[in-house]
Amino acid sequence: xxxxxRNRAMPFREEFDASVTQRLQLITQLRDALVRGEFVLAFQPxxxxxxxxxxxxxxxxxxxxxxxxxxxxxxxxxxxxxGLIVELGRRILREAARHHARLVEAxxxxxxxxxxxxxxxxxxxxxxxxxxxxxxFALPRGTLELELTESVIMDSPERAIELMQRLAALGVGxxxxxxxxxxxxxxxxKRFPIERLKIDRSFVQDLGVDxxxxxxxxxxxxxxxxxxxxxxxxxxxxxxxASWLRARGCDELQGYLxxxxxxxxxxxxxxxxxxxx
Ligand code: C2E
Ligand code: CA
Ligand code: CA
Ligand code: CA
Numbered sequence: 001x002x003x004x005x006r007n008r009a010m011p012f013r014e015e016f017d018a019s020v021t022q023r024l025q026l027i028t029q030l031r032d033a034l035v036r037g038e039f040v041l042a043f044q045p046x047x048x049x050x051x052x053x054x055x056x057x058x059x060x061x062x063x064x065x066x067x068x069x070x071x072x073x074x075x076x077x078x079x080x081x082x083g084l085i086v087e088l089g090r091r092i093l094r095e096a097a098r099h100h101a102r103l104v105e106a107x108x109x110x111x112x113x114x115x116x117x118x119x120x121x122x123x124x125x126x127x128x129x130x131x132x133x134x135x136x137f138a139l140p141r142g143t144l145e146l147e148l149t150e151s152v153i154m155d156s157p158e159r160a161i162e163l164m165q166r167l168a169a170l171g172v173g174x175x176x177x178x179x180x181x182x183x184x185x186x187x188x189x190k191r192f193p194i195e196r197l198k199i200d201r202s203f204v205q206d207l208g209v210d211x212x213x214x215x216x217x218x219x220x221x222x223x224x225x226x227x228x229x230x231x232x233x234x235x236x237x238x239x240x241x242a243s244w245l246r247a248r249g250c251d252e253l254q255g256y257l258x259x260x261x262x263x264x265x266x267x268x269x270x271x272x273x274x275x276x277x
Pocket of ligand 1: 071
C-alpha cells in the first residue's frame, strides 16, 4: 500500500520491492561499497560465427561483505535512480579499459572491450571520462565499445547523435543493446554512428520454437546488413539457436552456450583458443 502513496515520484523496480527505509539503507550501503571498492567485473565474450572471441562485455557484480556476490538486477536500478551510477559507471569504464593491456599481453590486443552505459551516464561527463581512459590506457581505435539501449539514444536524439559522434572521433564504437524491445526504426538509427545491434535475448530464446521470433531475428539481421550495421545475438543458450543464427549471417554470438560471464583470468585460455600460437 505504501508504495502507491507519496513515494510515487520514486518509481520502484520490480526486482527491488522494498520499503523506503530499506531503499535508503541500500543507497547508503552502495555508497560505502563504492568507497570500499566492492564492485567487481565479470566479462562475457562475444564470439565470431567461427568461434573466436572477438569482444568482452563488462558486467558489474557487487561482492557484498555478508550477502555474497550480487547481480546487477539487485542494485543497478537503485544506482540509476539515486545517481550513484555516474560514479559507479566511471569506475567500471576505467576498470574495463585497464584490461586492454592484459589482452595485449595475452596476444589478444584486438579483442574489443564493451561497457554498458545507463541513461544518467550519457552526458558530457562521459565524454570527459572516455577521453581520459583512452589516453591513460592508450586504447587503439575500435577497442572500446559502449552499449546503449534504444531508449537512451531516442530520449534526446539530436543530443545523442552529437555526443556519439564526438565519442566516435575518440575511436569508440557503439552497440544498441536489447535491440527490438524499444520503438526506434532501423532506418532512423542509421542517423547515429552505430556499428552493431544486439538482438534482444527475448527474440533469440524462442528461435526454432516461435516463428514470429525467427521472422523478427531474420529481418533485424537483413535490415541491419543493408545499412552496413553488424548484428550480435545475445542470450544464445542452445546449439539450435546458434546454428540458426550462423546460417542467417548473424555476425557475433553471445550467451551461456558459448561462455558465461566470469572473472578475466578464467577467460584467458578461451581467449587464446582459435589463434596462432
Ligand atoms: P545486458 O546488458 O542486456 O546484459 C546481458 C545479461 O544477460 C547479463 O546479465 C548476462 O549475464 C545475461 N546473459 C548472458 N548470456 C545469457 C544467456 O545465455 N541466457 C540468459 N538467460 N542470460 C544471459 P547481468 O550480468 O545480470 O546484467 C543484467 C543487466 O544489468 C545488463 O543487461 C545491463 O543492463 C545491466 N548491467 C550489467 N553490468 C552493467 C554495468 O557495468 N553498467 C550498467 N550501466 N549496467 C550494467
Ligand atoms: Ca549489454
Ligand atoms: Ca542486452
Ligand atoms: Ca537484455
